[in-house]
Amino acid sequence: MAAQAQVVENKQVILKGYVDEVPKETDMEMKVSKLELKPPSQGSSAILVKNLYLSCDPYMRGRMRDFHGSYIPPFVPGKALEGFGVSKVIYSDNPNFKAGDFISGFTGWEEYSLILKTDQLRKIQPDDQVPLSFHVGLLGMPGFTAYAGFYEVCSPSKGEYVFVSAASGAVGQLVGQLAKLHGCYVVGSAGSKEKVDLLKNKLGFDEAFNYKEESDLGAALKRYFPQGIDIYFDNVGGEMLDAALLNMRIHGRIAICGMVSQQSLSNPKGIYNLFCLISKRIRMQGFLQSDYLHLYSRFLELVSSYYKQGKIVYIEDMNEGLESAPSAFVGLFHGKNVGKQIIRVARE
Amino acid sequence: MAAQAQVVENKQVILKGYVDEVPKETDMEMKVSKLELKPPSQGSSAILVKNLYLSCDPYMRGRMRDFHGSYIPPFVPGKALEGFGVSKVIYSDNPNFKAGDFISGFTGWEEYSLILKTDQLRKIQPDDQVPLSFHVGLLGMPGFTAYAGFYEVCSPSKGEYVFVSAASGAVGQLVGQLAKLHGCYVVGSAGSKEKVDLLKNKLGFDEAFNYKEESDLGAALKRYFPQGIDIYFDNVGGEMLDAALLNMRIHGRIAICGMVSQQSLSNPKGIYNLFCLISKRIRMQGFLQSDYLHLYSRFLELVSSYYKQGKIVYIEDMNEGLESAPSAFVGLFHGKNVGKQIIRVARE
Structure with missing residues (x-):
């Protein structure tokens, strides 16, 4: 297959080591690796995605500590951070997703991610009235x-x-x-x-x-x-x-x-x-x-409908490019962001 | 009426002034006044009672402060403390109570009290199996x-x-x-x-x-x-x-x-x-x-029944005489009491 031949550069935001104090930009570093864009191995149920939007959320700070007693495990130093994102499926070995689908859920802080754990990903129903980035903010x-x-x-x-x-x-x-x-x-x-x-x-x-x-x-x-x-x-x-x-x-x-x-x-x-x-x-x-995920579809319906009726607005603070991610994330802890902090990694 | 002639000494525990620190015995003093044992004035709905048991409760400390924003007003310096007690009605101008009744509810830290506010008093149903003092403890x-x-x-x-x-x-x-x-x-x-x-x-x-x-x-x-x-x-x-x-x-x-x-x-x-x-x-x-008083009768039935069946016990720390009240009360804040701290003011 022609696709197997395509090798791309994959920029990543790496956690350098565990952080005890307020996070600084220097706690993270940019790294570029090569990635072969090819279908995930058969039977893996994995998907390969291109990341479009990444969400900067304060809870992520907890994952920068070497503390394993919380509801979510820490990040792994030397590897890309992860967080909520909106991504486009390039290849799928999973019957729930196909190439071209937009999804929201946990992904890597990098341009392309191979996602092995797909059970909590959500397929986004395309809707011209709702920006894709809202799926890590207003609707995320x-x-x-x-x-x-x-x-x-x-x-x-x-x-x-x-x-x-x-x-x-x-x-x-x-x-x-x-x-x-x-x-x-x-x-x-x-x-x-x-x-x-x-x-x-x-x-x-x-x-x-x-x-x-x-x-x-x-x-x-x-x-x-x-x-x-x-x-x-x-x-x-x-x-x-x-x-x-x-x-x-x-x-x-x-x-x-x-x-x-x-x-x-x-x-x-x-x-x-x-x-x-x-x-x-x-x-x-x-x-x-x-703990309330059983209410998610009710939420989605109500809040989308409020938004489309003009009853609510949602303010985003959109940074351009993965390179801006460390400073945008650090800014959260100094009140720099105005509204929901998002990184636009790529346009579709 | 012969009763009008009877004048008794009425020992009282007086709050000397507002207290900011942990209460000390010297924050209170004993006073003896004279009291005419006679029916309350007609139309007052008041009752005159002889106090048998007084309850020492930690919340009372809050009433020793000059702080009016709480759910219960402070005590009045120069006057007797008040608290939960078990008392025997001597005279009543209230159709709900008659001479000889045992009641529980707010009364004064003194031998005899004229109770004007009677709406929260409870008449005790005599029960040989349950000590009267339990009505400020286990059942209070x-x-x-x-x-x-x-x-x-x-x-x-x-x-x-x-x-x-x-x-x-x-x-x-x-x-x-x-x-x-x-x-x-x-x-x-x-x-x-x-x-x-x-x-x-x-x-x-x-x-x-x-x-x-x-x-x-x-x-x-x-x-x-x-x-x-x-x-x-x-x-x-x-x-x-x-x-x-x-x-x-x-x-x-x-x-x-x-x-x-x-x-x-x-x-x-x-x-x-x-x-x-x-x-x-x-x-x-x-x-x-x-906030839960609508459940009180259910509580009384359940806990009395548990007690009578021997399924629960209740430990009281009983001090004898009103004179012992200040030290018993102060002892609460030093863990001196073993079980529910009560003062026996008088036997029936």
């Missing part, structure tokens, strides 16, 4: 995290007061919009004037504030929620969580999502206001979207 | 806290691994026994060899340990729960809560009860391991028994 893991966290963990009711931290991020921006559509009053926090403007003017939050301009987070929340908070969707942990605890209403709910897990292993930050849990009878719950 | 607020917390907050299943701190205390001893009756494996922690022996030999816990003998609480829990903890009934907060977080199983539940609220206002202790909430999808919930 972050969007589903927002959906499952808000509806299943926060038990929202119309008219309730909702606070979202990291509100313009991949998860937060959808939480806020779902809460608005649910009839809640929604305030978001973010780390720059630009993000605060987006929250108020584009994402439809009732109010938003820049936490970096607040010397007392508890007082800031008191100002935005004089009546208290019913639901806190926590994307950051630390001081903001402590401040929110002080401002919760009776029978409030706190969904613990995302970055608190990142902060804690190497740089623990104490939480001092858990006494509020008792007097206010607060339920605080950690969750992973993967 | 602490027992109901154990019942509501275990069944309603912890969502227990047969075969699950349950850890109870302050396990020989007023609440913990019943939690552990209910968990055993539910088919769980139960380990308790306490602060002395005597208490550990009680847990293992009298209260039927599978295992128990003295936390004061453990230099590393996380390692101790790992030893007793090599497979991890499904349910942690937390009566203490602080370091034990942090250690339990590290040892929880996936989808574990933590009921936050009692003293964590006491520690935090004046002497905050940071919690560092909340990152476990996410990877293990833990639900952590504060609660107050008062």
Whole structure:
């Protein structure tokens, strides 16, 4: 076959070694290897894909540590990182996928990937109204995290007061919009004037504030929620969580999502206001979207439909080229991204 | 009426002023006033009672602070403390109670009390098999806290691994026994060899340990729960809560009860391991028994019946005389009490 003859260069983002502190660009390096584009060996069920979009997600930091007790194993130093992506199938030995299909799911941080573990990949139904990149954002893991966290963990009711931290991020921006559509009053926090403007003017939050301009987070929340908070969707942990605890209403709910897990292993930050849990009878719950996958098709239908009706928007921060991946990823931990951080590796 | 002529001495335990630190005996003082034993004024709906048993409960410490944002207002300096008690009605202007009735509910830390707020008092159905004092312990607020917390907050299943701190205390001893009756494996922690022996030999816990003998609480829990903890009934907060977080199983539940609220206002202790909430999808919930009062009669029936069948026991630490109340109360915060701390003010 002619295809067997085609050898391409395959750029990769390699993890150099385990990382204990906040990740730096120098923790990763670019490497170029050769790859023969040919059908996977028969019976392997593998697929060979060209990666189009890669998702930069904060949870990946946990995989850079030499810690095996988590829900997902660490990366392997010397090998390409992996994460959620949108890819196009080139060759398939798997009856569920054929050449030309677009898929979303775990892939490598490289131009081409041979994917052996295909059971959690999703075939994307082509839809002119929905950008392909949305399948790692609005319609992917972050969007589903927002959906499952808000509806299943926060038990929202119309008219309730909702606070979202990291509100313009991949998860937060959808939480806020779902809460608005649910009839809640929604305030978001973010780390720059630009993000605060987006929250108020584009994402439809009732109010938003820049936490970096607040010397007392508890007082800031008191100002935005004089009546208290019913639901806190926590994307950051630390001081903001402590401040929110002080401002919760009776029978409030706190969904613990995302970055608190990142902060804690190497740089623990104490939480001092858990006494509020008792007097206010607060339920605080950690969750992973993967526990709710039975709801995924319902989510996809609802959120796609909201998007097509113009009821929600989704902001992406799109970096061009695999070479930009290390700095884009590192930027997540410094609030550099505005909206969902994505790497465009290739156009179809 | 002859009764109007009877004037008695009424000993009282007075709060001298607000207390920020751990309460000391000198924060309270004994006072003797005169009281005319006569029917309450007509239309007042009040009752005049003789107090028989008073309950020493850790939550009372919160009422010694000048803090009005809690679920219950502070005590008034210069006046008698109040708390749960068992009392005998002497005079009643209330159709629900008559002279000679035994009641449980809020009363004063004094020999006789004029109770104006009677809507939450309960009439005790006389029962030779059940000591009157149980109505502030096993069958009162602490027992109901154990019942509501275990069944309603912890969502227990047969075969699950349950850890109870302050396990020989007023609440913990019943939690552990209910968990055993539910088919769980139960380990308790306490602060002395005597208490550990009680847990293992009298209260039927599978295992128990003295936390004061453990230099590393996380390692101790790992030893007793090599497979991890499904349910942690937390009566203490602080370091034990942090250690339990590290040892929880996936989808574990933590009921936050009692003293964590006491520690935090004046002497905050940071919690560092909340990152476990996410990877293990833990639900952590504060609660107050008062939210579950619709279940009280069901509780009373179940727990009385268990007791009468000999399926549970209940350990009381009974002090004699109102004069012993300040030291008994202060002892709670130093682990002096063995079992539920009660003051016998008078025999019927």
